[in-house]
Amino acid sequence: MKLGRLNHVGVATPSIEKSIAFYRDVMGAEVIREPFDLPAQGVKVCFVDTPNSQIELIEPLGESSPIAGFIAKNPEGGQHHICYEVPDIHAAKSWFEGKGARVLGEPRIGAHGTLIFFVHPRDMGGVLTEIMETPRPGVSH
Ligand SMILES: CC[C@H](C(=O)O)C(=O)SCCNC(=O)CCNC(=O)[C@H](O)C(C)(C)COP(=O)(O)OP(=O)(O)OC[C@H]1O[C@@H](n2cnc3c(N)ncnc32)[C@H](O)[C@@H]1OP(=O)(O)O
Numbered sequence: 001m002k003l004g005r006l007n008h009v010g011v012a013t014p015s016i017e018k019s020i021a022f023y024r025d026v027m028g029a030e031v032i033r034e035p036f037d038l039p040a041q042g043v044k045v046c047f048v049d050t051p052n053s054q055i056e057l058i059e060p061l062g063e064s065s066p067i068a069g070f071i072a073k074n075p076e077g078g079q080h081h082i083c084y085e086v087p088d089i090h091a092a093k094s095w096f097e098g099k100g101a102r103v104l105g106e107p108r109i110g111a112h113g114t115l116i117f118f119v120h121p122r123d124m125g126g127v128l129t130e131i132m133e134t135p136r137p138g139v140s141h
């Protein structure tokens, strides 16, 4: 497998509204997209565009949010994961499993509307890693 484009850096926050204000007023982010809920993934999401990638702000949504534990340990929030693009999500899943890495669950639809999965941080040098199928041109995400 060839290292693909860094699609986004996931940043967990207890308050997406406060984080939007930070990226707008301190970091000078021009375009702030509207936050949206991803109940199936247990997060509220807001993408902040950078010149060459995105910051994905994520806030726990619901009791069983997968980031509730992270926010409990890091009440101010913090860098949570990184996401790379791949051309074929299923081939990528087999690749990581073949390398003995723990793929967390089956591929599912992520915040860009394409299939994603996560690889356990303990198998990735301590970095929770999201793998995402590259959005198809002309398909809105
Ligand atoms: C999918 C929508 C959107 C998108 O981009 O499309 C998103 O990205 S949503 C992002 C939120 N969803 C997820 O993160 C799903 C995958 N994550 C998980 O399944 C869990 O967070 C998991 C398994 C990585 C950790 O679960 P939990 O926090 O409940 O377990 P522990 O606290 O026991 O942690 C186990 C072990 O991992 C270390 N850890 C936990 N979180 C992270 C992290 N974000 N980065 C690095 N390391 C992390 C933790 O310190 C523990 O280490 P240990 O040495 O065993 O103590």
Ligand SMILES: [Co+2]
Pocket: 008, 010, 056, 081, 083, 130
């Ligand atoms: Co993500």
